[in-house]
Amino acid sequence: MLVSPLTLTGCDNVRPWGHGQGRYSVGGLGVHVPLDRPHSTHDLSKDDARPGKVFVGQVISVPDGETIMASVDNQQVKVRLIGIEAPELDQSPWGGQAREALARLVQGKPVQLITDIAERDQDGRLLAYVFVGETFVNLELLRGGMAFIATVPPNIAHAEEYQEALKEAQGAGRGVWDGNHLLTVSPDCYRKQQKGQACGVGQSDGDSMRPNLLP
Numbered sequence: 745m746l747v748s749p750l751t752l753t754g755c756d757n758v759r760p761w762g763h764g765q766g767r768y769s770v771g772g773l774g775v776h777v778p779l780d781r782p783h784s785t786h787d788l789s790k791d792d793a794r795p796g797k798v799f800v801g802q803v804i805s806v807p808d809g810e811t812i813m814a815s816v817d818n819q820q821v822k823v824r825l826i827g828i829e830a831p832e833l834d835q836s837p838w839g840g841q842a843r844e845a846l847a848r849l850v851q852g853k854p855v856q857l858i859t860d861i862a863e864r865d866q867d868g869r870l871l872a873y874v875f876v877g878e879t880f881v882n883l884e885l886l887r888g889g890m891a892f893i894a895t896v897p898p899n900i901a902h903a904e905e906y907q908e909a910l911k912e913a914q915g916a917g918r919g920v921w922d923g924n925h926l927l928t929v930s931p932d933c934y935r936k937q938q939k940g941q942a943c944g945v946g947q948s949d950g951d952s953m954r955p956n957l958l959p
Contacts, residue, residue: 796859803850809842824869825882829894842890849881860899886910889919
């Protein structure tokens with residue numbers, strides 16, 4: 745089945761935030777989606793003002809540590825997790841481990857895909873906060889040290905929670921923050937290096953939570 749930038753506007757199980765029986769209304773049922781317990785809680789009080797939607801899907805495959813393929817209303821949709829960036833697959837061993845971590849959380853499972861203000865990226869992928877039951881998948885990858893923050897406005901609904909989760913991973917030395925196996929090149933810098941482009945040393949404001957970059 746071909747992947748295309750589907751509008752999905754005809755899905756019967758999609759409701760705008762703030763409508764229906766609960767803050768997130770899926771298939772006519774009010775569904776509250778807190779972060780995974782016991783790590784943290786999530787205040788939904790401000791979410792009603794956001795323009796996002798909820799799509800219900802089934803995960804088909806996991807291409808990498810930041811992307812899933814899901815079946816939504818009988819359509820195959822490529823979904824990019826909002827606000828995170830995983831190591832590239834050939835950044836061994838972290839790229840493969842990030843994909844495995846994401847697969848453990850979502851492979852073959854029903855998911856709720858919650859959009860923010862911008863619903864698509866430039867490649868036509870659906871941008872979403874991914875939930876499996878009460879587990880906030882995007883946040884769990886950050887907390888486990890399997891991803892970096894890559895917040896792109898206007899999709900900033902969970903920016904503060906992302907910062908807290910990443911600091912927790914750094915403090916605990918999890919995943920790419922393991923001092924014995926520290927990932928020293930960010931995915932963005934790695935891609936530039938593979939193209940023969942220069943990648944500066946140090947950190948910028950946008951990379952304040954990323955590892956130091958190699959020349």
